Amino acid sequence: MGKNAHRHSGDMANSLCWNCKGTLEEADLCGTCVKIQPFKEGRDYFDILGLPHSLVIDSGILTEKFHEKSRLFHPDFHRMEVNVEQEISLTNASRLNQAFKTLKDPFLRAAYYLSLQKPGNPVIDPKKRLNPQDLMELMELKEELESEIAVGHQEEAFARLEKETRILEKAILESMMEIDHLESDMENASTGPADPDGMIEILQKKKARLSRDLEYRKYIQSIRREILTPATVKETS
Structure with a gap:
């Protein structure tokens, strides 16, 4: 798999929506019941923001991706939803903010990128x-x-x-x-x-x-x- 491939794209076939139990075609939103989905435990910051695993990132694209995901998960947009969806929104928004904070700083990004390298190196x-x-x-x-x-x-x-x-x-x-x-x-x-x-x-x-x-x-x-x-x-x- 090249560096531009997303690591968890192959996991979706076995993932089910928490609400309707339908098979998910993409990680963040159920195409059947249109409910937001919790970030999987193993998803890293690059994957969360839909970016390639790379040391060099276009800051404009990074910001665009962040705003796109923020509109999807921001807690203000889910205040009237059930408690489960509110909790997903809060948790995802927190991880999304941390991902953006880390990847927008080149030095934090570099340290994080190296931390994702194969263990034992x-x-x-x-x-x-x-x-x-x-x-x-x-x-x-x-x-x-x-x-x-x-x-x-x-x-x-x-x-x-x-x-x-x-x-x-x-x-x-x-x-x-x-x-x-x-x-x-x-x-x-x-x-x-x-x-x-x-x-x-x-x-x-x-x-x-x-x-x-x-x-x-x-x-x-x-x-x-x-x-x-x-x-x-x-x-x-």
């Missing part, structure tokens, strides 16, 4: 942490920033941290584009020889790097919260 282990060298670099950065702030150089410390963040985020966005292009190339080459030009290995290394950079960014954000207090930031403005 050693380079995309969600429990994996930064290596000792990275941790040492971050500790040194924090100490240097704290030293600058201690001698009254708050503005310089803030500017340095902002620069570090911009460089890292630029690298993350570039990695997302590279991975997306590589996955598209692999999908187009699926009828050719297995693993052409070692593309699978290249892809795994790029995903491992992306995973590392996302974790590194989390530590940078943590440093920002710890040393750049509201009072400190105010002094720099």
Whole structure:
């Protein structure tokens, strides 16, 4: 199955409407009794919003899909329905909002995308942490920033941290584009020889790097919260 296929499309043949017990032809609405359906437990955010499983998403299409689903599930449109349908509306709307919030932010989207990769992949282990060298670099950065702030150089410390963040985020966005292009190339080459030009290995290394950079960014954000207090930031403005 290619990355543009929806993972749960094949499950519909065995799904029944909670209201009329008829077989569902599509996941969100029963074609027979026109009742909204609860999101299946295994549906991920891409599937909920009807989007391909991809690191790169058109923000306009994402917003359009969100508004389309919101009109279907918004609790205000189901206040006069039976309790079951009201509960479905509330639960689905909550998951829909979380899906939109996650996928519209490229960094949250990247982390979520990697979390959906096949379990057991050693380079995309969600429990994996930064290596000792990275941790040492971050500790040194924090100490240097704290030293600058201690001698009254708050503005310089803030500017340095902002620069570090911009460089890292630029690298993350570039990695997302590279991975997306590589996955598209692999999908187009699926009828050719297995693993052409070692593309699978290249892809795994790029995903491992992306995973590392996302974790590194989390530590940078943590440093920002710890040393750049509201009072400190105010002094720099």
